[in-house]
Amino acid sequence: MNKIFLLIIFLLVKSIYIPLNKRKSKYYWKIKFDNYIPLISIFVIPYLGFYIYIVTTIILLWNSKYINNYFIIYIISYILACLFWYFVPNGVKRPKIYKKDIFSKLTAYVHKYDDDTNGFPSAHIFATLICSYFLALTFPQYLILIWSVNFFICISTVLVKQHYVLDILGGIITFWLSIMIGGLFLGF
Template sequence: MERIRAFFYKYRHMWLLSYGFIYLPWFCYLERTVTHDYHIMHAPLDDLIPFNEYFIIPYIAWFVFVAGTLLFFMFRSREDYYRMCAFLFSGMTISLIICTFFKNGTDLRPVIDPEKNIFSAAVAALYQTDTCTNVFPSIHVYNSIGTLIAVCKSSLFKNRKLIKTGAGIMTAAICLSTVFLKQHSVIDVAGAGIMACMMYHLVYAYSPAGQGKKVAEKILE
């Protein structure tokens, strides 16, 4: 029991992860209620991008990429952890607010034959569990960019070019997967990119070293 108390005291900053109790119910509510009369996010470029079921691999890898990096920083660097939390959770909240007042969705999804291969079956399962609404801006894209920034800005990876390159490739693959799987329009991707640029200046560019915790607390309070 003493070890458990010591563990939670040492990593008491994990309380920020309780944001999930705000995000998930809110997101699920939108998924249930935004079912019609929503704005279609569709650009001409979307029609030129072919569907490719193999992109389900990086799309699903997103969960490990983002969550794994966040947990790594939670155990290894409070400063990077606070900054990453501030970046991700602020953008996710903004996205929920946008979807609450600006109901949006896509009309891009093709008919999937789950018998074609395991990747098509996975995409078909994704379509069944995830609606085509609440897509702008893309959280998949935004959180991937945020994770890449966190890795590149961390002193833990200062001289780890291979890790940074891998994170960059993973981020690019995830962003591409959102449009090749027809989960998002390029408009959603662009919106996420713009939001990421704005949040970067707030969380990283204008925050001197050692102030990550203060920034996170101000944003998340």
Template sequence: MKNLFQKYKHAWVLLYAFLYFPCFIYLEKHITKDFHVIHMPLDDHIPFLEIFIIPYTLWFAYIAGTILYFFFTDVREYYKLTAFLFIGMTIFLIVSALYPNGQLLRPQEFPRENIFTDMVRVLYNSDTPTNILPSIHVYNSIGACIAILRCDALKKHRFIHIGAPVLSILIILSTMYLKQHSVWDVIFGIGMAWVLYYFIYQVDYAAARAKRKSKVKRYS
């Protein structure tokens, strides 16, 4: 048991779920009216396509599977991935609390009746059209894709290396075609990913600390 705990001690990061989900549920229950409506004219020209419920729901397995892969195979990249995801998710919670937001894009009636519209109906009943800016579906999909494309061990698996960007793009499109998000939510999700990619993956903090220490030593 001690060896197992030592081997997987990095699991502590996943305790973030006990912070995120209660906060998210609280926001979902309390931000139901008097919110800022997120909308741009382009939203009205995007058709409702229920088939996109497939990539939309695959998102849950995609994110969980990516985290678990790095949890068991590469602790360093696991820490970077979870830092990327959880920092963005925290920003999302803060934005939702300080700037209550939502959308009015969902169709009043479905243009067709089939198994996919049934799945969308379940989604609509379980998920409010509030707390949408920026889109976490978009942001986390980009985060998972970045981690997979950076992984040397996965580069030899062509299906995964090509499939991750394709699935990420389909998930991003699904947020708009299912009328779950405005184009603005997608833009801000991509923008937040771009900014945090720099701070998580591009900045060499160890080198920066070493450089500061050398300067202090030189001038002391």
């Protein structure tokens, strides 16, 4: 399949997130453990670094044998997540931020412009896992770096209060379902 065609489908499917993010959440799946996780605003850096990670992954995989599989798995994951977000609109209630340092201001900006919807499953989690999975296949000599970046992006989701712990679990499940479904079609 043509990677340009898959890139276009990838971008179209990702764009579905925008209208779904403007809907009102009905469900909030906060568990007691979430109360013990502090807001650590400096983690807004890896949280926003997620977007750079996606672009970097596409660039690094572009001429590899994995680029088509990457796009297909990513598309499957977004379709699964969008269906869930549509039929089970859920979100994350965000705390008020009182500190005035640059990281707190940036976190407040993220909270303001990224509505409190589409919490479960976490797109940051499943997308980061997909990026890391295919980067690890392509560049096994950089496993520690790849999975370290993955860890910091994933942990940032709860440390900047963009997600609850259960959203992480949902992201992991979405990743594995996407790999399993993709494996049926792609034979891996």
